[in-house]
Amino acid sequence: MTDKLFNAIKGLNRDEAFKITEELLEKQVNPEEILAAGKDAMQIIGERFEIGEYFLPELMVSGDILAGIAKRVKPYLQGSDDAKKHGKVVFGTVAGDIHDIAKDIVVFMLEVNGFEVIDLGVDVPVEAFVDAVREHEAEIVGLSGFLTLALEPMRQTIDALKTAGFTDVKVMVGGGPINDTVCKDVGADAWGENAMDAVTIAKDWLGIAA
Known part of the structure; x- marks a missing residue:
């Protein structure tokens, strides 16, 4: 059925x-x-x-x-809830952007593929990402943004994570304006065009078989 x-x-x-x-x-x-x-x-x-x-x-x-x-x-x-998860992912749409559809789809796909996702919602301040990584000891951060104005908050969030000492935390970005050049410019480790890209990237980072 x-x-x-x-x-x-x-x-x-x-x-x-x-x-x-x-x-x-x-x-x-x-x-x-x-x-x-x-x-x-x-x-x-x-x-x-x-x-x-x-x-x-x-x-x-x-x-x-x-x-x-x-x-x-x-x-x-x-x-x-006690089942073993692949790893923890902090995910959210960055400050200044309130688009949630793409984020929700990625969160759903990560969850059904065995990841524990801490969904921070939309218009998430830089500090909230840093605090969530610290609180949940996440290995991965996902930054979503549909608008061009999301790029600077992405850069600021990644810089803040590094400043806070989370240099081992991997960061993926995605959304309308994202491409390889933008990914490098904001300092992210990887970017994806769709939800399955996010799953593939996360599994690769944590050494999980596809």
Whole structure:
């Protein structure tokens, strides 16, 4: 029945996806299987976005669907809190930028791939990233930004992490204005075009098999 969920998400059918999710949970289907269906569907949606078949509105709908599914599934995952995670990732949209769809998709994909994600939300001050890394002893920081104005806060955040002594913490960046040149300019260790790039980068940094 997770195939039906996969098709509903892939087809951007919000109500159907939520209905199927609730039915699966009632039937005590493993919540990890439900999240896996979301993960697989998002790969397809990401591919369609990259080739121009889907655009920002479709991406926003898919993000909303994923958020709704995650909200429904999370209570059933509480028993797995003690399960071994790959590593800790502090993630957020930098100061001055309030876009959350891309961030939410990346956070979802990292979580379903076994990472513990500390999601700081949007318009996150530099100090909040530093404090979160210190508090949670995170190995990775993810900085998201959709607007060009996000670049300076990214640079400031990375500088602040280094100043605070977190030179071993890896930083990835992503968003509309990001490319290889920008990544190097702001001082990040890597950048990604989509959520699966973020997962691949994080796994590579921590030596986890793909």
